[in-house]
Amino acid sequence: xxxxxxxxxxxxxxxxxxxxxxxxxxxxxxxxxxxxxxxxxxxxxxxxxxxxxxxxxxxxxxxxxxxxxxxxxxxxxxxxxxxxxxxxxxxxxxxxxxxxxxxxxxxxxxxxxxxxxxxxxxxxxxxxxxxxxxxxxxxxxxxxxxxxxxxxxxxxxxxxxxxxxxxxxxxxxxxxxxxxxxxxxxxxxxxxxxxxxxxxxxxxxxxxxxxxxxxxxxxxxxxxxxxxxxxxxxxx
Amino acid sequence: xxxxxxxxxxxxxxxxxxxxxxxxxxxxxxxxxxxxxxxxxxxxxxxxxxxxxxxxxxxxxxxxxxxxxxxxxxxxxxxxxxxxxxxxxxxxxxxxxxxxxxxxxxxxxxxxxxxxxxxxxxxxxxxxxxxxxxxxxxxxxxxxxxxxxxxxxxxxxxxxxxxxxxxxxxxxxxxxxxxxxxxxxxxxxxxxxxxxxxxxxxxxxxxxxxxxxxxxxxxxxxxxxxxxxxxxxxxx
Numbered sequence: 001x002x003x004x005x006x007x008x009x010x011x012x013x014x015x016x017x018x019x020x021x022x023x024x025x026x027x028x029x030x031x032x033x034x035x036x037x038x039x040x041x042x043x044x045x046x047x048x049x050x051x052x053x054x055x056x057x058x059x060x061x062x063x064x065x066x067x068x069x070x071x072x073x074x075x076x077x078x079x080x081x082x083x084x085x086x087x088x089x090x091x092x093x094x095x096x097x098x099x100x101x102x103x104x105x106x107x108x109x110x111x112x113x114x115x116x117x118x119x120x121x122x123x124x125x126x127x128x129x130x131x132x133x134x135x136x137x138x139x140x141x142x143x144x145x146x147x148x149x150x151x152x153x154x155x156x157x158x159x160x161x162x163x164x165x166x167x168x169x170x171x172x173x174x175x176x177x178x179x180x181x182x183x184x185x186x187x188x189x190x191x192x193x194x195x196x197x198x199x200x201x202x203x204x205x206x207x208x209x210x211x212x213x214x215x216x217x218x219x220x221x222x223x224x225x226x227x228x229x230x231x232x233x234x235x236x
Numbered sequence: 237x238x239x240x241x242x243x244x245x246x247x248x249x250x251x252x253x254x255x256x257x258x259x260x261x262x263x264x265x266x267x268x269x270x271x272x273x274x275x276x277x278x279x280x281x282x283x284x285x286x287x288x289x290x291x292x293x294x295x296x297x298x299x300x301x302x303x304x305x306x307x308x309x310x311x312x313x314x315x316x317x318x319x320x321x322x323x324x325x326x327x328x329x330x331x332x333x334x335x336x337x338x339x340x341x342x343x344x345x346x347x348x349x350x351x352x353x354x355x356x357x358x359x360x361x362x363x364x365x366x367x368x369x370x371x372x373x374x375x376x377x378x379x380x381x382x383x384x385x386x387x388x389x390x391x392x393x394x395x396x397x398x399x400x401x402x403x404x405x406x407x408x409x410x411x412x413x414x415x416x417x418x419x420x421x422x423x424x425x426x427x428x429x430x431x432x433x434x435x436x437x438x439x440x441x442x443x444x445x446x447x448x449x450x451x452x453x454x455x456x457x458x459x460x461x462x463x464x465x466x467x468x469x470x471x472x
Contacts, residue, residue, distance in 0.1 A: 003464045007243055009456055013449045017419050038419065076452050077459040095331035099417075099447050107451055151454060175458045177450050181335075183253050183274065205457040209450035211335050213249045214413050214443045215343055216312050218387060220245055221441040222411045223313040228239045 008049045012072055014039050015046070019069040020104075031062035078105050083149050085111035085139070085173070087164045088156035089119050089129045092179060096155055097124050110147050111138050132167065139171035151175040158182045169200050176206045183208055244285045248308055250275050251282070255305040256340075267298035314341050319385050321347035321375070321409070323400045324392035325355050325365045328415060332391055333360050346383050347374050368403065375407035387411040394418045405436050412442045419444055 018038045022030055032046040039046070050056050053075045057063035073079050082105075086093050089112050096102075097109055112124055113132040122129050130138065139149045152168035154161050154176065161180035168176055178184045184206050254274045258266055268282040275282070286292050289311045293299035309315050318341075322329050325348050332338075333345055348360055349368040358365050366374065375385045388404035390397050390412065397416035404412055414420045420442050457463075 009453055010449065012456075013446065013452045014419060016452070017417065017446065017449075021418055038421065075456070077455040078452060082451075082455055082458075091327070091331045091334050095327045096447070098327050102448060102451070105448070105451070150458065151451070175454050177454050181253065182257055183250060185274065203461060205454060205461070207450045207454045207457070209447065210249065210253065211332070211445065212338060212341070213246065213253075214445040215318075215338070215341070215387070216249045216252070216314060217245055218411050218413050218441060218443045219313040219318055220248075220311070221443070222386065225439060225441070 004052050008052060011039065011041065011045070011049050012053075012076060015049070016069065016072045016076065016078075019065055019072065022065050023069060028065050029062055030065055030068070034062075081106040081108055082151055083108050083110045083142075083147055084151045084153055085109070085113060085135070085149050085168075086153045086155055087113050087132060087135070087168065088154065088160075088180075089114040089122075089124070090116075090155065093153075093155040094124065096153055096179065107151075110142070110149060111135075113138075132164075135167055136171040139168075139173055143172060149173050151177060154178045154180055154184070156180060165206070169204050174204055176204060178206065178208045179211065181210060181212050240288050244288060247275065247277065247281070247285050248289075248312060251285070252305065252308045252312065252314075255301055255308065258301050259305060264301050265298055266301055266304070270298075317342040317344055318387055319344050319346045319378075319383055320387045320389060321345070321349060321371070321385050321404075322389045322391055323349050323368060323371070323404065324390065324396075324416075325350040325358075325360070326352075326391065329389075329391040330360065332389060332415065343387075346378070346385060347371075349374075368400075371403055372407040375404075375409060379408060385409050387413060390414045390416055390420070392416060401442070405440050410440055412440060414442065414444045415447065417446060417448050 015035055018035060019030070032043040032050075036043040036046045054071065056068050056071055070079075084107055086096060086109060089097075093112070093114070097112065109125070109127060112127050112129045113135050114120065114129050115132045117131075119129045120131050142148055149171075150173075152164075152173040152175070154164045154168075156164045158180045161178060161182050162184060165176055165178065165184045176184065186201050186204060186206055251271055254271060255266070268279040268286075272279040272282045290307065292304050292307055306315075320343055322332060322345060325333075329348070329350070333348065345361070345363060348363050348365045349371050350356065350365050351368045353367075355365045356367050378384055385407075386409075388400075388409040388411070390400045390404075392400045394416045397414060397418050398420060400416075401412055401414065401420045412420065422437050422440060422442055
């Protein structure tokens with residue numbers, strides 16, 4: 001199999017979102033042209049992206065919405081349960097725990113952590129907020145149970161985000177989703193020096209969700225209404 | 237000027253974030269190699285992305301961190317004030333209004349709107365939440381003042397997001413950042429039928445921030461640890 005561009009994974013997520021909307025509107029069939037228009041890419045791009053993962057639909061016949069949706073769910077691993085802990089239960093952590101739509105997938109919050117004594121013990125969806133010093137034992141204690149922690153979401157202030165990631169990795173969590181406005185480095189770092197990844201970071205996957213990135217891109221696009229933009233790029 | 241890939245804009249945002257971190261760590265110089273490593277792209281990619289917007293740095297000498305940061309801020313339009321209204325002041329709207337880091341830029345919240353009578357009149361950072369029926373008059377009333385509304389952020393439940401976008405566009409807002417888990421269509425749509433964009437949608441810029449997209453990509457990457465991925469893609 002050829003290399004898959006990470007941008008194709010992002011587009012799969014967009015196609016899935018569109019399919020869910022179509023299903024919600026009782027639309028049962030779609031085409032690469034229709035998906036392309038709704039996702040603002042070319043039909044060729046849609047077909048190419050899907051082709052990385054299998055053969056979907058029938059040539060000239062398009063796609064069955066619920067079927068393609070189910071296939072994309074499978075490809076993305078969304079037909080299985082993912083156990084999640086959240087680090088940082090301020091407003092952002094609460095917004096994440098309560099985000100509408102998360103319940104449509106099998107992301108399951110199993111532990112909530114913060115360092116603020118005032119928050120410890122409060123419940124969110126019947127789950128008590130625990131002190132972050134308990135994270136390591138919590139993750140280790142659930143390691144070989146069905147509550148095994150698959151992902152850690154970071155919602156702490158930016159200056160504590162790298163340390164929160166370090167905590168998660170040392171506890172044994174292998175997937176990190178960072179909501180703080182910094183880029184988490186997949187290694188131990190200190191004052192801008194980057195150290196080589198230690199063994200514990202080797203198989204850690206990090207995704208950064210930048211709240212502000214959307215605002216910044218929007219500012220750029222409003223400033224440059226006549227710029228010629230392309231959704232694809234040359235191989236470099 | 238050649239076409240600029242939208243992915244390059246996203247990477248500029250990432251470079252800026254890295255430069256801000258370096259500055260916070262009192263690091264004063266960087267290079268395309270260093271930026272590339274921190275952003276998980278190739279040095280060639282960094283140089284190419286920057287070259288779309290000008291000549292930064294000196295060949296073989298790298299970049300001065302505060303200077304390159306200032307230049308990227310200018311390119312992205314972040315050295316000017318952007319007036320923002322938020323539609324939907326539930327937990328998500330509150331988290332957005334309080335997001336750490338937004339104050340580092342000149343995004344300024346000038347109006348908060350919701351349809352829930354219990355929220356109307358409550359204040360967030362001294363700004364009262366208003367009923368959404370007042371949006372049109374609010375935007376029109378500020379149209380030719382320094383409080384002119386530049387952007388509308390959508391934080392309503394997904395089933396109301398497309399209508400919220402329609403409200404914003406009809407009121408005259410030309411930039412939309414959507415936080416709801418649907419893809420906003422840049423046109424009037426009904427039950428899955430897509431109508432041609434009406435005139436009022438013509439110059440509207442929409443960016444979708446998908447909270448769940450990060451979770452979904454993370455699930456995929458955890459599931460596929462040995463997949464060969466590439467950060468660039470062929471032109472299609």
